[in-house]
Amino acid sequence: MAFIKSFIEQETSRRRDFLLASAYGLAGVAAAGAPLGVFAQNKPTVAWSYRDRNNPYWHSVVSGGESFLESVGMKKSDLVHLLNGGSSEKSLADIKALLAKTNGNAAIACDANDAPNCRPVVESVKKAGGYVSTIWNKPDDLHPWDFGDNWVSHMTWSDEGPSEQTARILFNAMGGKGAFVGVGGIAANNPAIERRNGMMKALKDFPNIELLDYQPADWATQKANQVMQGFLTRFGNKITGVFCANDSMAYGVLEALKAEGRKLPVVAYDGNAEATDLVIKGDLLATCFTNPYWGGGVTAALAYHAAVGTFKPSSEPREHREFYGPTILVTQKDAAEFKKKYITGTPTYDWKDFWGPSRGQIKYAGKA
Template sequence: MSFIKKFIEQETINRRNLLLASAYGLSGAAALRMFGAGAAHAAVENPTIAWSYRDRTNPYWNYIVYGGEAFVESLGLPKSALVNLINEGSSEKSLADVKALLAKDGNKVALAIDANDAPNCRPVVEAVAAAGAHVSTIWNKTDDLHPWDFGDNYVSHMTWSDEGPAEQTARILFDAMGKKGGVVHLGGIASNNPAVERLNGLKNALKDYPDIQLLDAQPADWDTQKANQIMASFLTRYGDEIKGVHCANDTIAYGVLEALRAEGIEGMPVVSYDGNERAVELVAKGEILATVFTNPYWGGGITAALAYYATIGAFKPSDEPHEHREFYGPTILITPKDALDFKAKYLDTNPTYDWKDFWGPSNGPIQYKS
């Protein structure tokens, strides 16, 4: 029997088994365990490399895509070879876009994705696995979803351990406030893992500052305009009680600073997260006290690389230890004393990375709270 005939027959069996499992009410992960996920997935030549993400108006996602493009160029391909699936903050669009690409290119898809929110990650992964394609995810997934439950199709998940760094920025903020007074927090999308962890980091720091009061915490959905509106409402409601602002990311901080300027307030202590270029410049000037860099350029490139090299059969994900399939990305705290040096090293020019060194800058296996 020819290879092609065998492959077609096995794909038919795989799809039939998934349909049967669905009829019995099994989840995608259970179905793949039941029928042996990845048993007959052959290496693919010239896969479709895709990145699915929120938008390019956010500097963070620009760096993610720049990294993806740099990886594609390392293969001798033009940047345009990277397929951009922009979900505009909609989990429904994220899943629909992925399914449309899978319907077109099937098992040739090598997908890198932030699923937009944690619950959306499972249907994305199940759709990829059912098509025999490969996916690597970042940031958002539920704790009960693991790559090793999907054979080789779910290649890897990378997130960042945000509680510790967010607690560091909170402590810097509280010290600048004189260790007393009211603080407000503006967060990301409520169901996003990083939004949850960054708020938890603030709450952890509060335990050691009895004279600091958390006046309010509201989701700003990672959006500058929404953050501006929320901060304006905080100022109306709490006025002079607010002595500091804890922001879940840099784009939120930009909206906060605009709201403060509109009220003629200068010197209010503010901290943020992400380490975008504009934010780092504001840190250097002392307008933001600290931000945290998660190296999105490396994250964007390596996530695409993992999906691609698994797709072409360069390595077999199921042969890797768990810490190579779920791992933390790197973080760097940036303060005024080191902001300019950091900018020169990481932002003025992008470092050169070996895209086959999948776990070099990573920061250990993901730890789950019991």
């Protein structure tokens, strides 16, 4: 697991670089992601607003976005990277700056970082006349069809069910008894909330298992490593299992366990290449794949094609405006085959087939 130690070191370096880059504002970010000449073209500037490309999940998302650009005759380097480092304030500021630079001639793919930030993002895009497609985070009462064509679509993943499945795998591996700890994402993130809810739902069926503590680690490997070290100090050998809300945090957890000479059942989420290898080796019990490559490509494609007039979002049914992306549970028995299909060989996608792999319209609690 040498890559985990390297991953933690990269996160430390990335945080330092992010703080330095933030001082330069959008100009510095745009220069890193695309030449400024792109802003002067008639085609919309295509941008991805996201957290961190050093994270394998987001690297896959943005790689999908780059693949889409190539499908319309552009270059990978034409994609503008709006890196927010987990800051909702920077996410919004960078999007506003991009809209100002392009006079609204922009097609933006975006994870708003947390649910409250989605509203000011989409309001800013609509006001400027740009187009945005979002993933993961938005309030339940905020919908693309309330913004005409400018908020093209929102995609999320139904995380509660898959997280319940991974939690059950963990609890069964613990023999239906003992005590575990949980490491979660950013508290206001929709996926962080749903993944914890799924875990708690599974726990109801295991009365002999105790949840010792559940702490956020903001989706970050280094912070998860610190959180797990704290758990080990507080609870010691009482811990007999670990639930992680994503793969990157699981890497930090595994490194903390290794430092203490302990091997415990651990489950994760995202289906990254590194996590899949850990499942094959038996270091992780399970992960859950959300096909971030397809998600990243189709989100950029939807925003772009709406901007150039290929289709009119407001003419589409609601299941094309808000929809679930695909999920695949990955366990040791099927991890090798999964890796062959989705990681070693990346499937080829038709980026105009916007809703092919999707799983239907988003449903909200208490509503049919």
